[in-house]
Amino acid sequence: MMNPPHILLINPWITDFAAYNFWIKPLGLLYIASLLRENGFRVTLIDCLDFYSKTKRYGDGNFFKTKIEKPDFFKTIPRYYCQYGIPEEILSKRLLLLEEKPDLIGITSGMTYWYPGVFKVIEITKKFFKKVPVVLGGIYATLCYDHAKKHSGADIVLKSRNEQEAVERISDLTGFPLRTSPNRTDSGEANSKLITGELPYPAFDLYTQLNYVCLTTSRGCPFNCSYCASPILSKGFKRRDPMRVVGEIEYWTDHYQVKNIAFYDDALLIEPSKHFIPLMREVVKKGIHCHFHTPNALHLKEIDEEVAALLFQGGFRTIRLGFETSDEAMQIETGGKVSNQEFIQAVKHLKKAGYSGEEIGVYLIAGLPGQRVGEVEDSIAFVREAGARPILVEYSPIPQTPLFEKAKKFSPFDIEGEPLFHNNTIFPCQWEGFTLTDFKRLKERMRTEVAR
Ligand code: B12
Ligand code: SF4
Structure with missing residues (x-):
């Protein structure tokens, strides 16, 4: 029996003129994390957005932000452009201190126009783990699939919105067989009304603090x-x-x-x-x-x-x-x-x-x-x-x-x-x-x- 693969999942930075934490969490990625664990994989999560400068009464709040150079297209816009989330050196440190090298890296993506943060994370992870396959999924990957394939630097870009499919792909890529039945998905057929196979709860336990x-x-x-x-x-x-x-x-x-x-x-x-x-x-x-x-x-x-x-x-x-x-x-x-x-x-x-x-x-x-x-x-x-x-x-x-x-x-x-x-x-x-x-x-x- 092969050793369970170690999957590193990363939620990248937001890059934008403004961003506020209206209860943002990478829900799709957390569902994938819990399904992977249920199938025996070992999972590590790095959430680049899990770093706040100020949290308000209801858990919402401001992200920590770092001013970054504007993409060329935005040079004439008189506003700062920032990277929201953990400082870059913290990401590098966390990658350096991983107890074990990952067998695969899964990265999610939010808004289509937040892709610079995604690309940067891919670039950094590639410096640390040159040969480890990087799989990119999420909203940008799904809506701008061709752009992501051409420019992101990820080895595989997945358009799927279905967690089970994502996990099956990860199983294929790592050669580690799945334990759960393929029906445990909630993508279903168009117009089917009730989700039958419930997914495990998203893996919020991977956070040290939950506001x-x-x-x-x-x-x-x-x-x-x-x-x-x-x-x-x-x-x-x-x-x-x-x-x-x-x-x-x-x-x-x-x-x-x-x-x-x-x-x-x-x-x-x-x-x-x-x-x-x-x-x-x-x-x-x-x-x-x-x-x-x-x-x-x-x-x-x-x-x-x-x-x-x-x-x-x-x-x-x-x-x-x-x-x-x-x-x-x-x-x-x-x-x-x-x-x-x-x-x-x-x-x-x-x-x-x-x-x-x-x-x-x-x-x-x-x-x-x-x-x-x-x-x-x-x-x-x-x-x-x-x-x-x-x-x-x-x-x-x-x-x-x-x-x-x-x-x-x-x-x-x-x-x-x-x-x-x-x-x-x-x-x-x-x-x-x-x-x-x-x-x-x-x-x-x-x-x-x-x-x-
Ligand atoms: C919740 C939500 C928000 C939240 C949090 C967003 C976030 N988490 O990043 C808040 C309130 C902040 C928000 C704000 C806005 N939003 Co919004 N939001 C959503 C919403 C409803 C759900 C996203 C979500 O988490 N879904 C649930 C999880 C389960 O799905 P998921 O993360 O996408 O993951 C799935 C797959 O992608 C895949 N997957 C994900 N990651 C990975 C990784 C790997 C490796 C693999 C293999 C697979 C995979 O697996 C999952 C399977 O289901 C979407 C609509 C939608 N239906 O998706 C709009 C959506 C993303 N928002 C949108 C918009 C327009 C906005 C606003 C710009 C609205 C506005 N005009 O003000 C603002 C942005 C403000 C800002 N600058 O911050 C647009 C997208 C725009 C774009 N260009 O990309 C969407 C698509 C809605 C729409 N109108 O069509 N939003
Ligand atoms: S399609 Fe549905 S989620 Fe999208 S704006 Fe219309 S009512 Fe809202």
């Missing part, structure tokens, strides 16, 4: 919004059994005294009577005391009186609603996930449940291809009128999404050839109808005004 965990109760989304990569990243929409989710919440709160949990779902609230309501009723019944966060937007269409009350009683502190625009034609054109009437109703229910207007954050998308500044101004006014707090987010064009073709026509940047131009900070689809100056002016004006 929060993130959790997903489902994969994918039943909608198909033209600007969103969810339908590309996960086929179909699948949910876990809500009682198993409660079991996981109890596990983290009981065994690790976790007080903050962020839901990473794309569609947590869909069909609430089958999923969110039984889940949260059980959490409330069991008296689990924990703050829940939804940095990713909630579907406000599903927020009726009962859902709003459960959100409040259950301990959801940061409510974020995905409204995007009050322009009805644009709502329909981009996928029809919500209407103005549904929005007004949702805010009404949330307020009745106990939330203040300031606590109801409503995402509005700014800079969609061809969008005019006036449309966003109207949307801000509409959200305020309903008594909630508008939050502007700049559109990030994502390859393979339906809107990407239109974005290519409107963007002054080569968003097809260069993923750095997907960075929302540069306002990728600026045009004469909505310039970066318009956007900054809008943001400034919002800062000085307060939600009613």
